[in-house]
Amino acid sequence: MGGSQSSRKLTVDNENAIQVSQEALDRIQAQLNANQAQQAVSPPPPPPTQFVPSEYFESDKRKKEHAAEEVYWARRIENLKRAHEKINASMDVEYQKTLKEANELFNMAQNDKIASKLPPCQDEKAKVLECYSTNPNKTLLCSVLVNKFNDCVCRSRVAAVSAS
Template sequence: MGAQQGKTRKLTLENDDPTSVIKVSDDVVQRLRCAEAKRRGSSGQAPPQQLHSHQIISNNPPPPFYHYEPTFTSLQIRQEAAEKLRKNDEYWTRRIHDLEKNNEKMRILMEEEYKKAMDEMNSKTSKSPFSEMPCIMNRKKVMECYQQYPNEPMRCAKEVQAFAACVDMKSIKVVENKR
């Protein structure tokens, strides 16, 4: 059954030991030592002795065989990279959402301020001190004069002075009423 030892066998082990050391039984150690002794014997060294589990072959036992698990596999590296990307995406999504919220608050605030300013302007302009246009008669006289003498505007100087005096009087009355 197991008489043929010429074939090389591959063995894959999963190690759950945190020290990353593979533990083998005494029988496996004995078989490995016998195989090593046979190699030495075929190369001209002394014949192997019969080994017992309590005997030591020589003063220099073979060095222990440690099989370490790789610390990172490509799958783990990919998973870590994917996790970092996911966290980065979450961060920027949250950041953009917060900025949009702040922008919306600012927009609402600016609209309210704009409405207040417009209402204030409308209330000021609706309270005109004149219920009607001042000096309408003097204005008509100036316009008629300019139409009658289109090439001689100096002839309308009297009407223009009367209109200017009327406007000055109305302005003085408005200023006095505000005090």
Template sequence: MGNSKSTRKVTVANEEPVSNIVLSEVVVKRAKNEVRKPVEEVPIESQPKSVTKVDKLPLPINPESILASLPLSTSLQIRHEMEAQLRKSDQYWLERVAKVKEQFKMTDQKMEEEFQAAVQEATKTIEEAKDPADSYPCKDLRAKVIQCYQDHPQQSLLCSKDVKTFQACIAKTMQTAVENRG
């Protein structure tokens, strides 16, 4: 009973052109091990006769009746469906990648604009911070005072007239700057 080997042979008659084999949904699921038949209890002979238990045996299944009631799919149809799903998935991801690239491009452009604005502001601040000698007020009088001190290092009082003239020029320049601000 359990020691004998049983082999089954399946013969498929292909009536479709283009060498397609027609498979039902049940066969496809069974091949993928998706369909599992419920196992019904088989009566155990070792049980005492006094226990009455009604056990149902599985009815024999006629494969032709199942196949006749199910829509048939050819391997070519299944392949076309899979390719359609792949194309749909590819299209989705291509669109998704394009959106991400566009968002990156916008972010990059915004950051570039902000960077350029920061560079311009820094350049302006640096240029304002530079105080070249040409921009000093009363520079000719300043040079005259410096020269006087260099000419008379031991007699600084001789430069007092030049210092007073320089101080007056500076005071006038400061007064003009305050008036222009207010």
């Protein structure tokens, strides 16, 4: 029962289910040929144009509103230009002021370098070195000169700190 497949076959002969007359076939073929010929000959359609309303449709009220907006934005732009000019002027003043201060500081540093090129207490240093070279094994004999050199160095340090 149901375990085997059915061996029956069904065939339908439907060759002439829809009958079309030769006249209808000719009309359809002629229409297709005409459409193909028209597509081959006719240029492509122009791109869509943007609608621009004529002045006739624009009311006086709308024209006045447009003019008022133009005046508003013109004033706004001028105010912004003036504000930017003020900002630029103040920035230029600050730039010049900072440049002047930087140049003054640079000149002061250059002057300090020139003044401090030679180390202080050169005479005392030379005397100490001479004493050490003449008394190589008796360095305590040079202690007085070393103390004078030390005092000179301390004075120059104090002078440098108080100057700055």
